[in-house]
Amino acid sequence: MRLKLEGKINSLYVQSLCMMFFRGEKFPVHEDAPRGELTVIAKDESNGIRCQVQLVYDGKAVTSEHFERFNDCDKYERISKTCIGHAIFRACSDLTGYLPPWGLLTGIRPSAVASELIDKYGNEMAYSILKDKYILSAEKAKLAIQVAINERQIINKYDNSTCSVYISIPFCPTRCTYCSFISYATDKLFKLIPNYVDKIIQQLNDTFELINRLGLKIVTVYIGGGTPTTLSCEQLERILAIVDKCIDKQSLVEFTVEGGRPDTITVEKLSVIKKYGVNRISVNPQSLNDEVLKNIGRRHSSYDFFNSYELVSKSGIPVINTDLIAGLDGDTFESFKNTLDKIIELSPHNITVHSFSVKKSAQALQDDKGIYNLDGECAINSVDYSYSTLIENGYIPYYMYRQKNTISDLENVGYAKPEAIGAYNVLMMSDEHTVFGIGAGATTKLVRKNGENREILRIFSHKYPYEYLQDNQNFNCKIINFFEGRSNDENN
Ligand SMILES: C[S@@+](CC[C@H](N)C(=O)[O-])C[C@H]1O[C@@H](n2cnc3c(N)ncnc32)[C@H](O)[C@@H]1O
Ligand code: SF4
Structure with a gap:
């Protein structure tokens, strides 16, 4: 669909709105043409901004107009976005019937x-x-x-004197077809694990020393992936023991290991995890429909999930999370409902409901399964059902994020029993809390108060384990400069 934009209009914003209505289309901007399939004209008037839209698509044509008054609360950019957004939204929803x-x-x-x-x-x-x-x-x-x-x-609850630590273990027993996370899942790449664990331990030692020097207190630690329980008992123990040795237990409120895949969880691993004070763990079915599990390449059945869940509940780790995905290939509303109902019967402390999203790296997209054309009805009903049923059963929605290319533009929501909210999930997303990222693909997010303002600096580790192992990135100077209020320009 060609776009013709006249006036002060952010083309990226227009494209992102169009994408919600016309999936899989491209939206090139045509500067010279008199009109496009979508023509947007924005004009300033004495007391506001007026936007007119004409949309011609699939043999149909619609027009819309919106006027947004200037006001004392919003800046020009925000008023302009609201004005243009309303006009485009109305034209697109009139033409497609989609809201x-x-x-x-x-x-x-x-x-x-x-x-x-x-x-x-x-x-x-x-x-x-x-x-x-x-x-x-x-x-x-x-x-x-x-x-x-x-x-x-x-x-x-947590002021600027606190921080969190994220440890990335990007290895999985096998690759799920829908997954877009970077994670190694072949025997050849598993050979990197021993060196990877060594390097993580070295980086953890350095980081804990730095955190001490900065006078920060660690309140949450999250070992995520990938699937951290892909590691052997010994490898897990080496990482957990360093955390245990270096962290002040008085300030640590939450220590999570994302077990994730039921086929990696054993009694031995759980006992090591428990021994080092982990108080939150995930064990994820994604779905309890065996046909769907097969479709998405999970190497476990619903039976395996129930077995692992039982082991985890008996382990004494106080908080259990389970991840589900709505809108998976081959799933139906009835089958998702059955999954959620059975999970609620287990009464885990946290239930996270993701909506299926496709990124370019997912195997399912490369296999060209027509993923973009998946019927969103099942996902919409599943997400609505999750909300009402989980609230009825005493869970509260406590964190939420949205991703691009998600079925029907739906959201991912973490639900928790009120006494068991997962603090790390909230803190890592907020712009008010520092998180140190350890390992490949981990992001460090530094937050510092400067008078009334907050400054944020994000530092990215190498994405892939082999790059992480080859290059000794050291961000300590950058981090110290940031907290001591010195410029990092020459290092950027
Ligand atoms: C980083 S993954 C790790 C979890 C663990 N390895 C597992 O698979 O059980 C965290 C969660 O993201 C969700 N997820 C991964 N890929 C997704 C996708 N394409 N769409 C929606 N949710 C997805 C899954 O629910 C998964 O449990
Ligand atoms: S969904 Fe989990 S187990 Fe599957 S490939 Fe992604 S990170 Fe690994």
Whole structure:
């Protein structure tokens, strides 16, 4: 679909809106043509901005117009975005009959917007603004407000003298077809694991020393992946023992190991994990439909999941999380409902409901399974059912994020029993908490208060384990400069 844009218009924003309605299309901007399939004209007037849209597609044509008044609260860019967004949204939804549930919110966490609105106007007004100005459905506006309130409770507990540590173990027993995370899953690449563990231990020692020097207290540690329980008992123990030795237990509130794949969990590994004070673990079915598990290349059955879950519950690790995915290849609403109902019967402390998303690296996309054409109806019903049923069963939505290329533009939501909210998940997403990332693919996010403002610096490790092993990246100078308020320009 060709775009013709006239006036002060951000073409990336227009493209991201169009993508919600016309999946798989490209949206080149044609500067010289008099008109495109989508023509957008934005003009400043004395008291606001007016945007006119004409859309011609598939033999149909629609027009729309929106006027947004200047106001004292919002900057010009925001007013312009709202104005252009409304006009395009109306034209596209009139033509396609589709109303994206998250309205104009693209490329930003809904709870971050909700949180800002709550701070300024309170809960009720924030809810109305999300519905009217950002065109969210009533259900999604409510969800965004609930998550923002629950997130805030966690964020407020930890001030700038605290931080968290993330340890990345990007290895898995086999590769699931839908997965877009970087993770090594072949015997040849498993040969890197011993060196990888050595390097992680070295980096952990350095990082703990640095954290001490900076006077920060570690409040959460998260060992994620990949599948950390792909490591042997000995390898896991070496990593856990360093954390145990170097961390002040008084300040540590949460220590998570993402077990994940049921086929990697053993009694021996659980006993090592428990011994070193881990108090939260994931064991993930994704689905309890064996046909779906086969479709997505998980090397375990629902029976294996129940066995592993039993081992984990008997291990004495206090908090258990289970991950599910709505909208998987071959799944139906009835089958997802059955999965969720059975998981609720187990009563885990956390249930995370992801919506199926496809990234270019996923095997399923390379196999050309027509993933973009998957019927979103099953995912929409599954996500709606998860929300209402989990609330009914005493769970609260406490963190949420959205990704590109997700079926029906849906969200990923972490639900928890109120006393067992996963703090790391909230803190790592907020712009108010420092996280040190260890290992390949890990991101370090530094946050520092400068007067009334907050400064954030993100530092990225090498993505792939083999790059991480070859190159001795050392970010200590950069980190110290940041916390001591010195410029890092020459290092960037
Ligand atoms: C980093 S993965 C690690 C979990 C662990 N290796 C496992 O598979 O059980 C975290 C979670 O992301 C979710 N996930 C991964 N790929 C996804 C996709 N393409 N769409 C939606 N959710 C996805 C899954 O629910 C998975 O449990
Ligand atoms: S979903 Fe989990 S187990 Fe499967 S490949 Fe991705 S990270 Fe590994």
